[in-house]
Amino acid sequence: MSRTVKGRYLSLAATGAALSLAVTLTGCGSLVGDNEVTLRVVAADYGDNPQNSSAAYWKDLAAGFEKTHPGVKVEVSVYSWSEVDAKVAAMVKEGKAPDIAQIGAYADYAAAGKLHTTDELLSVQTEADFLAPLAEAGKVRRTQYGMPFVASTRLLFYNEKLLADAGVIPKDGRTPWQPKSWADLEAAAKKLKAAGVPTPFALPLGREEAQAETMMWMLSGGGGYTDNEEAYAIDSAENVRTFEFLRDKMVGQGLTGAAEPGKTDRQAAFDAFTRGEVGMLNGHPTLIKQAAEKGVKFGMVPLPTADGTPQPAMGVADWIMAFKNGHRVESGKFLDWVYDSKNVTAFTRKYDLLPPTTSGFRAMEAANGGATAQLKPFLQALPNSRLYPVGKNSWAAVSESVKQNIGRAVQPGAQPAKVLEEIAVRARAEDKR
Incomplete structure (x- = not known):
């Protein structure tokens, strides 16, 4: 969920921001042979304590994938939201980008030509399953690079x-x-x-x-x-x-x-x-x-x-992206597995978040009782929601400008038009860079 629970929903991630946990997971722990491929995945933690860390989810996900895809191993490193974006940025800077990253933003990496497009990775069925507003938000110049992982509305x-x-x-x-x-x-x-x-x-x-x-x-x-x-x-x-x-x-x-x-x-x-x-x-x-x-x-x-x-309503999403590391086919197969309806549903139910796919949406819509019932008003707002303009490279700077200045617009005697104009002028300048 910026820091969807902050511009992420936190993106969505307020729930994991306090956790300083890094865990490396291997599906079955065996050594990788000469003809095998190892996918390195970095993911954010949505838990707020070690007992409900996302590490367990990714461990089970990797193990299930490996059983049906011999020759491909999956190693997942799970970090708190307070550090995961910086970890990936450092890896990219060192020339050691992961094959797949599940973090808060993708546009900078897409603009730098470092990411695969979704149609290079996913099956037609998986790509078509994304909810429309989330798929649109994953695009840079009308080409989708960011794959929504989880979503939220307000x-x-x-x-x-x-x-x-x-x-x-x-x-x-x-x-x-x-x-x-x-x-x-x-x-x-x-x-x-x-x-x-x-x-x-x-x-x-x-x-x-x-x-x-x-x-x-x-x-x-x-x-x-x-x-x-x-x-x-x-x-x-x-x-x-x-x-x-x-x-x-x-x-x-x-x-x-x-x-x-x-x-x-x-x-x-x-x-x-x-x-x-x-x-x-x-x-x-x-x-x-x-x-x-x-x-x-x-x-x-x-x-x-x-x-x-x-x-x-406002919608928020966190993102998955695949870097150009020579493992396009294997990354695509793993991502198809990630977006299988049962895997999407397992994650969103665990953390009270919304699915980014039509199949996940329908599964949650059909469920009854418990926390799922309370989430339905958020779910109903999702298909027609509007998201941050995350496809713009300028959005991070614009978001920061809003954080620093918007409070002045509601002070007694303030001039909202002037404050908004100041933010807008900076936004347009950032957008031209």
């Missing part, structure tokens, strides 16, 4: 008890909240404030994941980071109106609590939500478990839009 979480006590929803516990517009959101936040809720609506625009919170609001206002031609449109009229609403109606009326949004990180907002101090906030699937463990009863709905007109 929804608005609300504390049922706080909203009921404030009179936003009935206290019968059976009537879900169904806000449609920003006016509904503002009205609910005002009632929460009047009821003494410390933070009616948490607005984390701090460095941890400001680029995600920003994109969610842009989309709900009918805008986004890019236009229909994929050119940066950060300073569009729609985006300016969005941040004027946040400045005037949410922050300006004291509906976002005492903390300054630009200095509030997402995990801090999540923690406050699980303590019962926040009425509403945007969140990803990992908040389900965090809130449940603290006994917080919550609901989840799409983020209301400016005028109630439906808009796409």
